């Protein structure tokens with residue numbers, strides 16, 4: 731009985747952690763854009779999944795740049811892309 735309660739608590743904690751991590755990723759996806767270090771193009775990943783797959787290097791992420799089509803480090807910049815028309 732006691733073990734069951736511990737298992738339920740552990741499950742709730744794990745689910746809570748997953749939801750928390752997901753919320754952070756959604757926040758980053760919605761509120762940040764990126765600048766390619768190679769060609770300086772500003773872009774946003776097309777999908778949340780692409781954003782999540784980027785290797786996190788602090789203020790930079792390794793993402794596929796749509797402009798030069800290479801997997802390069804990109805600077806994370808808070809806010810929407812200025813004059814972003816592909817929305």
Ligand SMILES: [Zn+2]
Pocket residue numbers: 766767768769770771795796797798799800802
């Ligand atoms: Zn680029």
